[in-house]
Amino acid sequence: MADTKRPFNFSAGPAILPQEVLARAAEAVTALKLDGHSANSPDIGLSLLEISHRGAPYQAVHEGAIELAHRVLGIPEDTHQILLLPGGASMQFVMVPANLSRPGTPASFVDTGAWSTKAIAEARHFGEVRVLGSSADSKFDHIPTVDWADADGSSFLHITTNNTIYGTEYESLPDSPEGVPLVIDASSHIGSRPMSLERAALGYAGAQKNLGCSGLCLVFIRRDLLDDPGAPPAPKFLRYATHAKANSLFNTPNSFGVLVLKLVLEWVEAQGGVAAMERLNAEKSTLLYTTLDNSSLFEAHACAGHRSRMTIPFTLGGAPEGERDALTARFLAEANDEGFQGLKGHRSVGGCRASMYNAFPVEGARALTSFMQEFERRA
Ligand SMILES: Cc1ncc(COP(=O)(O)O)c(C=O)c1O
Incomplete structure (x- = not known):
């Protein structure tokens, strides 16, 4: 293990955070530093949790997080505004159609599993939905091929770019037809690699995987969509324009979540950025997929060519059917005893899932693959 006390954390989210981020966040809970909690500034003698979001110390955190998100994630400031919103990524399943749907016009989606299925269900409250493709028939083990031109005339086109539960990932962002805003749910792989995010008209990511902690969602939206006269009427709180005008301070922000976001982005930048x-x-x-592909016991859920680099579900599919469940339970129990935590798969796939977000160490992947090989020899 990386150190004797901490297990390797494969949790799907909330997920592993860099140790130094945890230490600096803990410090800010005791006493926030004046300059947005930058390393050498003096502290203000009060906790981040007990000060106004309108005062200079919190403003430095807030502004710093937004500035870093533009720079580190490659979201251009001239075309897109970043919003830091409550409600997690699930709130965006509602806010996206509340802002972008148009009467009499369908919204297009690709159904790549549970999270896109949920987004589709919410969008149906706002109008017609066109599902361009789905991989439901094969337990969402691949990204379906769709003809993007079928989204022509839609109010927007929505895709989930990394499918946390099924372990599939879009390699690149598609070309949406002219005039159709591309919307991406990048919750479980944002910041994991350079991604041309500027090609999305709107993107969102719940922070509790690669960006920090739960309850905060990073949204980026093309500025022209903020004052689109065709936007449907919506309650004020649900309108992106409301939060954009107030620079995400329309209501009391999740100040701790914003601080952790800032610290995580500083950490990513210090490591050399998303590259x-x-x-x-x-x-x-690669360590894990190679082990899975060379094994006659373990099997990756996602098809080659569609596989996520962040969230990797796998089963003990090579075991005789009657023994599979018991062997899976034994594997998970032994793994847990060895310090590999959070490996139990989502109930809809079963088996195991290794989520290896940015902060997850390479030695954890090495240790897990050695353990799997050794388990297979004994099984
Ligand atoms: C791809 C994706 N979208 C949306 C969500 C929902 O996020 P939240 O719990 O922040 O609402 C998740 C959560 O894991 C997710 O993985």
Whole structure:
């Protein structure tokens, strides 16, 4: 293990955070530093949790997080505004159609599993939905091929770019037809590699995986969509324009979540940015996929060519059917005893899932693959 006390944390989210981020966040809970909690500034003698979000110390945190998100994630400031919103990514399943749907016009979606299925269900409250493709028939083990031109005339086109539960990932963002805003749910892989996010008209990511802690959602939206006269009437709180005008301070923000976001982005930048994350994530995921593909016991759920580098579900599919459940339970129990935590798969796939977000160490991937090989020899 990385150290004797901490297990390797494969949790799908809330997920592993860098140790130094945890230490600095803990420090800010005791006494926030004046300059947005930058390393050498003096502290203000009060906790981040007990000060106004209108005062200068919190403003430095807030502004710092937004500035870093633009720079580190590659979201251009001239075309897109970043919003830090409550309600997690699920709130965006509602806010997206509340802002972008148009009467008499369908919204297009690709159904790649549970989270896109939920987004589709919410969008149906606002109008017609066109599902361009789905991989439901094969337990969402691949990204379905769709003709993007079928989204022509839609109010928006929505895709889930990394499917946390099924372990599939879009390699690149599609070309949406002219005039159709592309909307992406990038919750479980944002910041894991360079991604041309500027190609999305709107994107969102719940922070509790690669960006910090739960209850905060990072949203980026093309500025022209904020004052679109065709936007449907919506309650004030649900309108992106409301939060944009108030620079995400329309109501009391999740100040702790915003601080952790800032600290995480500083950490990513110090490691060499998203390009460095990509190299590490490729190394970790290659270790695991190679082990899975060479095994006659373990099997990756997602098809080659569609596989996520962040969230990797696998089963003990090579075991005789009658023994599979018991062997899976034994594997998870032994793994847990060895310090590999959070490996139990989502109930809809079963088996196991290794989520290896940015902060997950390469030695954790090495240790897990050795353990799997050793388990297979004994099984
Ligand atoms: C791809 C994706 N979208 C949406 C969500 C929902 O996020 P939240 O719990 O922040 O609402 C998740 C949560 O895991 C997710 O993985």
